[in-house]
Amino acid sequence: MLDPQLLRNDLDAVAEKLLVKGYQLDKKQFLDLEAQRKTLQVQVEDLRSQRNKASRKIGQTKAAGEDIQPLLDAVASLGDELKESEQSLISLQEKLNDLLAGIPNIPHESVPAGNDESDNIELRRWGQPGTFDFEPKDHVDLGAALGMDFEVAAKLTGSRYVVMQGALASMHRALTQFMLDTHSRQNGYTESYVPYIVNADSLLGTGQLPKFEEDLFKLNTEHDNYLIPTAEVPVTNILRDEIISADLLPFKRVAHTPCFRSEAGSYGRDTRGMIRQHQFEKVELVQAVRAEESWQALDELTGHAEGILQALNLPYRVVNLCGGDLGFGAAKTHDLEVWLPGQQAYREISSCTNFESFQARRMQARWRNPETGKPELLHTINGSGLAVGRTLVAVMENYQQQDGSIVVPDVLRTYMGGLEKIKA
RNA sequence: GGAGAGGUGGCAGAGCGGUUGAAUGCACUGGUCUUGAAAACCAGCAUAGGUUAGUAGCCUAUCCAGGGUUCGAAUCCCUGCCUCUCCGCCA
Numbered sequence: 001m002l003d004p005q006l007l008r009n010d011l012d013a014v015a016e017k018l019l020v021k022g023y024q025l026d027k028k029q030f031l032d033l034e035a036q037r038k039t040l041q042v043q044v045e046d047l048r049s050q051r052n053k054a055s056r057k058i059g060q061t062k063a064a065g066e067d068i069q070p071l072l073d074a075v076a077s078l079g080d081e082l083k084e085s086e087q088s089l090i091s092l093q094e095k096l097n098d099l100l101a102g103i104p105n106i107p108h109e110s111v112p113a114g115n116d117e118s119d120n121i122e123l124r125r126w127g128q129p130g131t132f133d134f135e136p137k138d139h140v141d142l143g144a145a146l147g148m149d150f151e152v153a154a155k156l157t158g159s160r161y162v163v164m165q166g167a168l169a170s171m172h173r174a175l176t177q178f179m180l181d182t183h184s185r186q187n188g189y190t191e192s193y194v195p196y197i198v199n200a201d202s203l204l205g206t207g208q209l210p211k212f213e214e215d216l217f218k219l220n221t222e223h224d225n226y227l228i229p230t231a232e233v234p235v236t237n238i239l240r241d242e243i244i245s246a247d248l249l250p251f252k253r254v255a256h257t258p259c260f261r262s263e264a265g266s267y268g269r270d271t272r273g274m275i276r277q278h279q280f281e282k283v284e285l286v287q288a289v290r291a292e293e294s295w296q297a298l299d300e301l302t303g304h305a306e307g308i309l310q311a312l313n314l315p316y317r318v319v320n321l322c323g324g325d326l327g328f329g330a331a332k333t334h335d336l337e338v339w340l341p342g343q344q345a346y347r348e349i350s351s352c353t354n355f356e357s358f359q360a361r362r363m364q365a366r367w368r369n370p371e372t373g374k375p376e377l378l379h380t381i382n383g384s385g386l387a388v389g390r391t392l393v394a395v396m397e398n399y400q401q402q403d404g405s406i407v408v409p410d411v412l413r414t415y416m417g418g419l420e421k422i423k424a
Numbered sequence: 425g426g427a428g429a430g431g432u433g434g435c436a437g438a439g440c441g442g443u444u445g446a447a448u449g450c451a452c453u454g455g456u457c458u459u460g461a462a463a464a465c466c467a468g469c470a471u472a473g474g475u476u477a478g479u480a481g482c483c484u485a486u487c488c489a490g491g492g493u494u495c496g497a498a499u500c501c502c503u504g505c506c507u508c509u510c511c512g513c514c515a
Contacts, residue, residue, distance in 0.1 A: 041473085049484070051495075055442075072495055171425090263436075372479090
């Protein structure tokens with residue numbers, strides 16, 4: 001959610017910046033509602049004030065033993081009038097809130113204009129795509145002989161799920177362990193275990209609701225519970241409705257969780273293999289910092305995610321998402337795209353985003369500035385470090401041998417009992 | 425799942441339906457005192473919204489949440505959520 005003050009004071013500038021995201025702000029609607037709100041709110045508060053004064057007077061008069069009936073008669077009509085005004089105010093505020101909640105975050109000035117991923121700007125590349133003296137296979141073909149089974153998964157559940165058995169399953173776990181260990185031991189993140197099921201308030205806090213419910217798995221419980229689409233939701237919401245002390249900053253958490261996405265609206269995309277699944281594992285990095293440090297934190301966090309790719313010696317590039325490709329709450333996003341020889345393409349493996357105060361305002365996540373003594377909104381930053389399934393895919397494709405075996409990257413071997421090669 | 429108890433400011437903990445945004449203690453901040461510190465004493469110390477040029481003043485809301493009764497609710501009633509204790513079940 002944007003700062004309502006900002007909209008009131010600087011509507012034109014906001015509208016202009018939102019165009020970079022391809023969002024047309026309905027200025028007239030906002031101004032109309034805002035004008036009504038102002039009148040109504042003043043009216044309601046004035047009526048309340050009158051009522052409070054009168055009630056106090058009644059109390060005093062009664063205590064003095066005098067007749068209160070005339071005073072009661074005087075306020076008789078006030079109640080109805082107040083109730084009526086309050087109702088109008090409430091319904092107006094709902095409209096205003098809906099409007100406000102539907103406005104995306106303002107993109108940072110360094111975000112390029114553009115409509116889709118073709119307008120994203122490559123910031124840098126790391127590593128050289130390997131050359132093969134044979135035709136490299138994709139992970140589906142490689143995995144078929146090594147224990148990766150989509151057909152059994154389809155029998156168990158349906159499409160877009162996978163079963164892995166043997167060394168591949170083990171490497172999947174090894175990747176997770178390696179990532180968690182790196183971020184918690186070297187990069188200063190506190191490892192966190194969190195629920196995989198959250199309530200609607202949490203999803204509202206991080207912005208998945210109310211707009212993107214169709215992307216989520218909703219549980220058939222009596223409460224509004226959902227499977228998490230990313231650890232970002234439970235981890236960031238730790239701070240919801242909190243005012244934390246300055247010495248707890250920066251707040252840095254790493255969590256490994258499964259993620260569940262319905263992938264509605266992407267029926268034709270990436271149907272092959274485990275690039276786009278309903279259930280996948282992810283190691284997520286979350287930071288919450290004071291406002292002036294968030295841009296530095298985004299770069300730092302991006303670097304932490306890159307460090308995993310570098311340790312695995314996987315070629316990648318970093319992309320600055322254009323306005324049209326940017327998420328609803330994002331001010332700026334760095335996508336990490338890993339090279340997949342099987343597809344001869346760079347594919348997204350991590351998305352590192354600075355939300356500035358957009359999420360924090362929704363969830364009232366604040367810290368107390370000791371210099372002023374006042375609470376201030378935090379800035380939140382998160383990113384995958386990394387998506388485990390896609391990392392497995394990248395390792396398989398980049399480390400494949402002509403005979404269909406896969407060399408185990410050095411950093412994973414201690415996690416796999418010293419295994420050097422996965423073969424059929 | 426069954427039975428009971430309870431949710432008040434950073435913490436602890438009062439609070440007959442009436443000037444209670446809320447006693448008191450602790451913590452914290454400033455001051456007096458002191459060579460300095462402690463103690464003692466004095467003062468301050470919630471959050472959000474509105475109005476406004478304003479971090480001034482004024483107004484409104486908030487004692488888990490949502491409804492209700494009332495001129496007036498932290499206080500009464502209903503619903504929900506959460507916590508604790510006991511029993512049952514269970515990784």
